[in-house]
Amino acid sequence: MELHLNRVDYMQVGVTSQKTMRLLPALGKKAMQKVAVADHDGVLTCFGMKKGEPVPVFKTLPGQKLSRLDLGGAPGTAQEKIFVCSGSEVRGFTKKGKQFLTFEANLTESITAMRVSGADLFVCASYIYNHYCDCKDQNYFLSGDKINDITCVTSPHLPRPAPVLACQDRLLRVLQGSDLLYNVQLPGPPSVLELYNKDGGKSTPGESRCEDVLYGTADGKIGLLKIGETSAVSQWEIDNHKKKGGVRCIDTYDIIGDGVSDLLIGRDDGSVEVYGFDGSGEPTLRFEHMLSESVTSIQGGCVGKESYDEVITATYTGWVTGLTTEPQKAEAGPGDELRMSKETQTKVSALRLELEQLQGRVLQGRERYQQTAQSSTAVSAVPVFSINDKFTLCQDDASYSLTLEVQTPIDNLLLQSDVPIDLLDVDKNSAVVSFSECDSEQPNGNFLLATYRCQANTTRLELKVRSIEGQYGTLQAYITPRLQPKTCQLRRYPIKPLSLHQRTHSLQQDRPMNRLSLVGQFSLAEIHSWVVFCLPEVPEKPPVGDTVTLHFLNTFLGTQLEATYCKGEGHFRSDNISTISILSDVLSKEATQRKVNLNVSYDINDESVSHTLRMIHPQLEEQLLLAKKVQLIDALKELQVHEGTADFLIPEYRSILDQSQHLLDEYKKQPAHLERLYGMITDLYIDKFKFKGQNVKSKVSSLLEILDNYDLQSLLAFFSEA
């Protein structure tokens, strides 16, 4: 079944946050719905469409940035009350725009996620979860890591509705009251939660069964969980093989019209996807569309024209756009002014008029601004523009991806780094890169200076950065948008010493481990801050409890690290000796800087080195084989052309020819993979003997020789030598 959706732009508001647009329930069947959208200017806009023109129902006055929007209402009635939050305040509006509620949650931090259900209000502010009923404080929970989203499941198995928190440390925390019921591990940091069958609760609220929760992760995976009494069962999961952006919003709606709710997904790279379900209940991609900026909210409904279903999205820069099932008028002769529909004509002329007036006002403003340049007392201060940025570790290729999004087109971007990093090309971005020479010996300490000159209308940039473990510092980005008066904003991204590690929640216990122990006069907060400095994905706030245990996985090699620390004591266990070596270097340096005396002791397990080498072995062998095969492809092809046939070749070579495309793709996917493996093996070698007090740098060349004629046994023998 083919699905064709046509794009219609409805309206533009200010910059929007995640989940800030909802459709108000329809009054009748197939009637047109109103859209409520909240933006960073603090304006809540509610509008409907009439003859292709947006007609505002109401619009609130500008104020503090609105971070979330949800709909609510008394159980059993239409959910048409609009709730928005800004700072730590929640306000409620009727569908006519009358404010009926102002509630100050009295939180120290701004609310980042909110859910309204009947008289219950659930709010989350970074680490804190709060439950209010009729504006009275009911429950409270302090999460171990930042909370990204919240939803609420009801199930006959559970005595009360159970809030589910999506936390940055790859966990869903299912609560009961103020207590943690259980954790659910996810393959990536969850960024959004949605109930799968939210309509189920409408008819009989008392026995509603909303126990299926959809989640989307920041690394682009989507999955469905059944939340049970003591544990959750995963129903299915969609991997992110195509390396699309992170999931920002999910909705379910039957847009295909087969009676089954389809999945609507909005991602931060601008892609909108519709998944349908086949007979076996497995989701399959039915439709995909690329918007040019990240999608912040998505919902299915009917807005533009009666009885035509559509997918409504809101994007970062505030565009409310519909992807409608209504067929596009084919005869509209574009480029032909005469045939442009009347509606558009009036729209365009109105816009032009507005533009003219604006232009005049801007000119005045510009003049006044220039006049101030004459005065010696006046200052020039340009307000901060909003940047939507993300710097995340991609598990698949163990590299960081940096995405930047600005409301106005970007003019140029300057990247500066004080650590050696590789900047990789991303096909999607069209900006012209230029690397500038930098003398790392000079006191300026620049290891990377690169400019990206963007093509017109680029509001979003995506870059890939490859770091080396053990070398740490800061990556700085200066973003200059095309906006007068010209300003640029600086964003800093730390490259941590163990930059390729990610949080995990389980470890294999049977591996041979090395241990690093620290004893000294330091507080829990101090050692926690050191761990934050060394490792990514660690919350800045020390977790509750006297002893903290964190688990990490090296995304490149698959080795693991366990950090256990409390006041005055810290233990780090890893099967990778290089990890231990880096940790010990960085931690002692940090402690010395803060004048803390540390007692460092090691417990090195020689087994671990050969264990790590064995772990690398399959990867290395595969990569070497791949490299060898790829090297042969061209020569074999030439032979094939020369002889006119490939039949005379041995089967091995013939299979290389047959799979050549696949091999090349595979090779392209992981650039410099082999070099990185070599680098890590070399580090391993140096670190092994460092702990023995030997300097083996002179032997590295013979190690590389062995690697060039790789064989696991000879490598193991070389490591155990000396």
Added chain:
Amino acid sequence: MLVPIFTLKLNHKINPCMVTVGRFDGVHPCLTAATQAGKVFIHNPHARGQRPVAHRLSQSTQDSDISLLNINQAVSCLTAGSLGPNTTGDTLLVGSQTNLLAYDVHDNADVFYREVTDGANAIVLGRLGDIQSPLAIIGGNCAIQGFDYQGKDQFWTVTGDNVRSLVLCDFTGDGKNELLVGSEDFDIRVFREDELVSEMAENETVTSLCHMHGSRFGYALANGTVGVYDRSARYWRIKSKNHAMSIHAFDLNGDGVVELITGWSNGKIDARSDRTGEVIFKDNFSSSVAGVVQGDYRMDGQVQLICTSTEGEVRGYLPASKELKGNLMECSVEQDLVRELSQRRQNLLLELRNYEENSKGVSETDCEVGVIPANTQLQTALSVRSGAEGQKAHVELSISTPNETIIRSVLIFAEGVFEGESHVVHPSTQNLSGCVRVPIVPPKDIPVDLHIKAFVGGKTSTQFHVFEITRQLPRFSMYVMGVDPLVTPPCGRVVMWLNQNFLLPEGTSSPDVTFTSLRGEGGLLSISMASSGQITLSTDDVDLAGDLIQSLASFLAIEDLSAEVDFPDYFKGLRTTLTEVDEFHSVHQKLTAAIADHSNSIRNMLVQAEDARLMGDMVTMKKRYRELYDLNRDLVTEYKIRSNNHNALLARLNVNTLFKIMKAGASSSSS
């Protein structure tokens, strides 16, 4: 939305830029392209299986429509067209690093086979100037040669560097074709037969040229720039991070004017309006584009645009029909217009907000925002610095703020001065100050616009004001003025020229000056003017002399200038080079003779060894093969010697010297 009308997968790789379409039998167009292993394939779907297999040609076993032509050498360029006066079909011309082959595909016969010592990097076929017969013109290492259908060398000239692209185009509008040459020294030169008419300086190797219409032509550079020139004036250009593999002129939207079609290294094809460079159509291949050509491939009287990728994918596009009204892309113009207007409105609103917020005033303490005094103005100055210890001689650009604000970073965008298109200065946090000095070493004597962006703010700011300034770097900025000249009566215009083109200390009013070059060993340059209006330039650098004369003449708007040049050093150098070249040639001949000997003995030994094998005499066979092996090793060594010799010869032969003298002469006589 324009879609391909045919798509083919040829299963043969295609070498970039080596694709053409020829009607070898005078009727059926055949896509012809160079592929791996020194072969050329000819795709002829029209006359299936009629071709006899003989001589160089063999049928591909994979695909019956494809015939393979064995060149046995890496092909470096190819084209097809009518060369002879009374042949029915097109002639295929294939150039390699040593030879040019003209081949009649229809008759399976060589038309001619010529050795070309300078190689053939680019080839073009057509009429040039007043020369009667069409010529196959090839460009190699500094040399350009034109051959007629008999293989006679009808045209020869030299240019500045390796030729990378050639095109014939009526540049001057006199009804006769001129030859446009793009070379690795970043220049596009125009030759009316062998006379250099015009020269356009670009900032990268010119990889492709194509004729659009009239005197208009498209060009592509190695750094990803494509653009259009009308005579010597550039109409537009754009730069991409990808490389343009092939450019072609084709009227895709059916408006009667050709568009510039560009095939990119990432597999993208786009069509741009010849006037504005606006994209009117684009499509994507899965691998890099190899070539873009045109031809009536379906034999239905309509010419198609044919795009090929390096993996052998071929797509043909018909020009858009009237119904599409020039709109070849999927999106609707209406929506785009509304979107664009809304985006503009949004930008204006934001700008307005900036001014409003600014006039409200912000507390001085909020240094995050980067508050700066409103009267902050940046001062820039250019000066010449001679080399000192640890630092090479350079032109220094100093940028400073008048108050306590600091310059966080400076970005300079300029072409042809830096390695990339930009240069960044980013001092560390400890070394932040209100003054930044940027050393610049322009590699060539061309005037350059420096687009400077300076980030100004406070020490701890996260937002900075961006100051944008454009400064021009004078053409001859790499020359530092020597001894203070005597003050003589100012001779207005020449001094003005000096001031515009050199970085002079304040208050220089005499046209008699001496400069030292900051490049290389620091050659001297002195300019003096006699009262009669005679100007004497003395320098050891021929290039510089030519540039100076051209620049001065164009500044003074002199149509006719008599100039005398004398370069004693160069002529001496040339003479020695010529004798050296003779020596190399004799060595070369000796080596060739030796190789001929060797190949004879190889033949003998092989026959003997095989005989021995057939007769079962394994001992002799082994012996023979061992000998053969030894001989092979000798041959390899000899080959190395030969190639070294050849390289040395090429280095000497670099016609550059000769060309420079010619150019200097030409520029002085033409200007």
